[in-house]
Amino acid sequence: MTQFSQPAAAPDDDAVRRAKAEIQTIVRQISELSRQDISPERYYEEFLNKVVSALAAPGGAIWTVSDTGQLQLGYQINLRQTGLAENPIAQEQHGRLVHRVLSAPVGPGFKEGAVVPPHSGFSADDELVDAASGEHLPANATDFLLVLAPVHNDQGAQGVVEVFQRPGARPQVQQGYLNFLLQVCELAGDYLRGRRLALLADKQSLWEQLESFTRLAHDRLDVRQSAYTIANEGRRLIGADRVTVAVGRGRKPKIEAISGQDTFDTRSNVSTLLTKLARAVAKTGEDVWYTGDTSKLAPQVEKALDAYVDESQTKAMAILPLVDRRGVDPEATEEDVRKGGRREGDVIGALIVEQMVDNRIADGFTQRVDVVRSHSETALGNALEHEGLFLMPLWKTLGKATWMFRRHTLPKTVLVTGAIAGAIAASLLVQKEFLLEGDGKLRPRDVANVFAQIDGTVKSIDVTDEAQVERGQALVELESVDLEKDLTATRGRLNTIDAEHATINREITGQRGDELSPEERAQKLGRRASLYEELISLRAELKLLETKQQQLTVTSPLTGQVITSRVEERLMGRPVRRGQVLLEIADPEGEWILEVEMPEKRLGHITKAIRESPDKSLEVEFLLATNTEQTLTGRLTEPGIAASAEVRGDDGNTVLLTVEFDQKEFREAATDPKVGAEVKARVHCGRASLAYAYLHDLVDFVRSKILFRL
Structure with a gap:
């Protein structure tokens, strides 16, 4: 049986199939593109590139309808090649052509879109010029075949897609161009419908956010609360990275709230520089929008802005003065102003909006900022006026306290008021012991400091910590290289002079003395007298140096x-100066005393109580830190009060009180007392009312700091 093979497809059929497959692929790509949430600019660019590629056209354009109903160019490819830019008449004809396609009715019996051959009217039979009016009619004055199709959404025609195609194609091919363009324009209409629904949803969300922001911003007449609400809710409404609110009448606002921060350091570099920037803008009263260029700003604003941006790395920001516009009449005359009218509002702060990552301004950003600013001005103006009312905190407190006088709570209010009044009366009338507390330290009565009597270096230490010493016992040995040097030099000089003196003396008084001439005798007698005086001086100097040498040995007083x-650690091998305290010696077996540090401001009570006391002394109770079970007593007399005050610790000026006590009782309570042991002491200063006994420091403060100044 003979088998016949199927003839191969013609090359033209393969090309057509590949072309159709490519076009279908592009249509699917446009369909997917139309479902994406991208900006119109990006969509028009990708859409037109795919359409021009599918039709293998030299170029094309997308014409959109603006909010005012005018045509505007959305995107174009090789529009300049059409020559429309150089021919105004051709532009007018082309514009009317696009308008004709845009306004053509859509529906059964109406032709949608158009294919216009080069240098012809809207259709083959149209004239290019109206014979009656002489106006240029819609026409294609270019060398290209124009394929135009409108883009519709649920609100009607929103634009026209135009393709510049090469002329000469068959009518069926031209119709194919139009059918393809109409098909993809339906997909573009789907994109516009989806975008409109998304914008409506965004507007609904924006209105809800605006309603929430407005309600919260005007909810309370509190400046700080209003500022925090504006900063945090305003940031959500605007969509910014950070919103800061500065408040203050005049030209010196201060930062009151920063979005996302409950508290912030007003002394930090960022806060300080931002405050300076807000004040610089408030002085000018002009809005400042920064996206990277400060060259057109006022010099003081430019300097402050550059310093802040360098510190915070902000990419874009707006600094907008907040103005109290209530009662402002921009058209007020000079006479109206004199009568109390206002032509311009007062600056009450600043709204600072920042973008940290991107310096591009998003769609609707400026409008949302203006809305937040407008409500901020009103809310802060009302809050500042409310807080500025005379004694407003008092009126608020009284207003909140009215619940206490209602029918159900009135008996409780009377009872509580009576209890408080009784407590106050008792605190003023009931007397108690007036005690003044102070910190003290124990020490033996006999305490002496051991001083260095001469400059030197510690050579040896003859005692240890807590060692028992006798009066005159050597404690520390010093050495002085300079002193040894002076001793050696003085002794050598003394020996030399003494030898010379002896020699001259023998020459005068010896056997050969009679042989000296009168002149030689007189000369030698003069020399002997001079040497004798020098001997006396050197012996005195040597005695003084030997006395100093003895002082190198430091003894106990x-x-x-x-x-x-830590005697050895503190002194061994170290240089010391004359008068420097080396050691401290005390007699723990003798009597002990208590030294109490009392703030100077309380000394008046003690002095007054001593003078009013019959025996001119006050009882002092004290508690040892080493024995808190037993309270000891002592007596303070007027000689025990130090004559001068000194600054000690955190209490400022304090006066040292020396308290004497029973030594036997003390020995029983403290078997091994330590020098400098801490003690808590209370001085009995008579009796006083309960209120004054516990609040005497407050009473004294009011008398000295408030009443005295009045």
């Missing part, structure tokens, strides 16, 4: 115990 700690 009394019998007692070394109470200086």
